[in-house]
Amino acid sequence: xxxxQQSLPVVFVRSVLFYVLAGLAAVPxxxxxxxxxxxxxxxxxIVDRYLWVLLWLLRSVCGIxxxxxxxxxxxxxxxxxxxQHESTWETLFFQVLFDHPVMYAKAPIFSYPVFGPVxxxxxxxxxxxxxxxxxxxxxxxxxxxxxxxxxxxxxxxxGTRRQDADAPQAGVGxxxxxxxxxxxxxxxxxxxxxxxxxxxxxPGTVEVQIGPVIEAGLDRRDFMQILSASLVGDPVPGxxxxx
Numbered sequence: 001x002x003x004x005q006q007s008l009p010v011v012f013v014r015s016v017l018f019y020v021l022a023g024l025a026a027v028p029x030x031x032x033x034x035x036x037x038x039x040x041x042x043x044x045x046i047v048d049r050y051l052w053v054l055l056w057l058l059r060s061v062c063g064i065x066x067x068x069x070x071x072x073x074x075x076x077x078x079x080x081x082x083x084q085h086e087s088t089w090e091t092l093f094f095q096v097l098f099d100h101p102v103m104y105a106k107a108p109i110f111s112y113p114v115f116g117p118v119x120x121x122x123x124x125x126x127x128x129x130x131x132x133x134x135x136x137x138x139x140x141x142x143x144x145x146x147x148x149x150x151x152x153x154x155x156x157x158x159g160t161r162r163q164d165a166d167a168p169q170a171g172v173g174x175x176x177x178x179x180x181x182x183x184x185x186x187x188x189x190x191x192x193x194x195x196x197x198x199x200x201x202x203p204g205t206v207e208v209q210i211g212p213v214i215e216a217g218l219d220r221r222d223f224m225q226i227l228s229a230s231l232v233g234d235p236v237p238g239x240x241x242x243x
Contacts, residue, residue, distance in 0.1 A: 011200055011201070011202055011203075012200065014061055014062045014063070014201065014203075015062065015199060015200045015201045017061050018057055018058065018061045018062050018201055019199070021057050021061065022053075022054055022057055025050065025053050025054075025057070026050065029046060029047075029049070029050045030114070032046050033114075036117045036118065036121060037117075040121055040122070040123070043118065043121045043122070044100055044122075047095070047118060047122075048095070048096050051092060051093060051095060051096050052096065054092070054093075055093065055096075058201065062193075062201040062202075062203060063203030063204070064193045064194070064201060064202075064203060064204060064205075064206065065204075065205045065206070066093070066205065066206040066207075066208065067205055067206070067207055067208065068097060068208045068210065069207065069208065069209045069210065070209055070210035070211065071210060073184065073210045073211065073212060073213060074098075074184060074210060074213075075182055075184075075213055077150070077181070078147045078148075078149075078150050078151055078152050078153070078181050079147075079152050079153075079181055079182050079183065079184050079213070080147070080152070080153055080155055080175065080176060080179055080181060080182070080183040080184065081094070081098055081101055081152055081153065081154045081155070081183075081184050081186055082155050082156075082157050082168070082172065082183050082184065082185050082186065082227055082230075082231070083154060083155070083156055083157075083185075083186035083187075083188065084156070084158065084186065084187050084188055084231055085156035085158060086188060086189065086190045086191030086192075086194075086196065087190035087191050087193075087194040087195065087196055088194060088196075089188075089190035089193075089194045089206060090188060090190055090208075091103065091105075094154055095122075097208070098152060098154070099152070100122065100151070101151060101152040101153055101154045102122070102123050102124060102125060102143065102146040102147075102151050102152070102153045102154070103122075103124050103125070103153070103154045104124070104125050104126075104127045104139065104143070104154075104155070104156075105119050105124045105125070105126060105127070106126070106127060106128075106129070107126040107127060107128045109126075110126050123146060123151070125139055125142045125143060125146070127139055136171065140171065140174055140175050140178055141178065143155070143175055143178075143179065144175065144178035144179045144180075147179040147180075147181050148179070148180075153175075153179065155172060155175060157169060157172045157227060157231060158231075168224060168227050168228055168231065170224070172224070172227065173220040173221075173223055173224045174220070176216075176218075176220070176223050177220055177223075179216075180216055180217070181216050182213045182214060182215050182216050183213070183214040183216075183223070183227065184210060184211065184213055184214070185210075185211035185212075185214065185227060185230035185231055186208060186209065186210055186211065187208075187209045187211065187230075187231060188206060188207060188208045188209065189206060189207050190206045192204055192206075193205075193206060194206075211230045212230075214226050214227060214230070
């Protein structure tokens with residue numbers, strides 16, 4: 001059933017309740033603020049628990065579940081996780097689903113209260129809209145360094161949150177060559193339940209599909225063709241049925 005066929009008043013009430021409960025649930029975690037100055041593993045432990053609470057609230061209050069398909073495709077060690085980007089859902093929950101990968105994040109987030117210290121502690125990489133070529137190269141090098149240090153790196157090849165995925169941007173090929181590790185394409189349909197630009201949460205199942213590994217060391221053009229074929233095509237089926 002398409003989400004527009006859902007009862008919007010019910011969706012509205014569920015969404016408001018989710019935000020209220022998410023805010024209340026944050027209170028005990030905010031009491032752990034001094035621990036954000038501790039080791040990264042301590043911050044992981046605190047934030048992970050809050051993210052699992054949010055996933056539980058999404059399921060219990062909003063009727064949003066998730067399913068990951070193809071986890072056996074993930075190789076051991078650091079990889080580039082090249083994912084479609086439809087929603088805030090993946091920027092939050094890939095942290096727990098993919099064992100704390102590094103991500104690129106908008107530079108202003110690093111100055112936010114609470115979020116700023118967390119993203120800095122996680123080792124995420126700031127990016128600024130309209131940056132110069134030198135700044136972009138510096139960002140690529142930072143991402144490659146994180147991978148060489150043994151951490152996976154999430155990249156959104158289309159560059160924006162959208163359901164009609166475009167072909168991957170050229171910079172992804174540069175990063176792939178600098179990192180020198182395999183890439184794993186990921187397709188999802190999070191925008192069907194958590195639409196970009198809307199605070200409403202529609203019931204359904206987020207399908208996260210992990211595709212076949214793209215081995216390291218390919219020619220950049222070959223890599224881009226394979227990645228594009230893996231990400232651009234028929235959309236991941238949306239499921240807006242109330243579970």
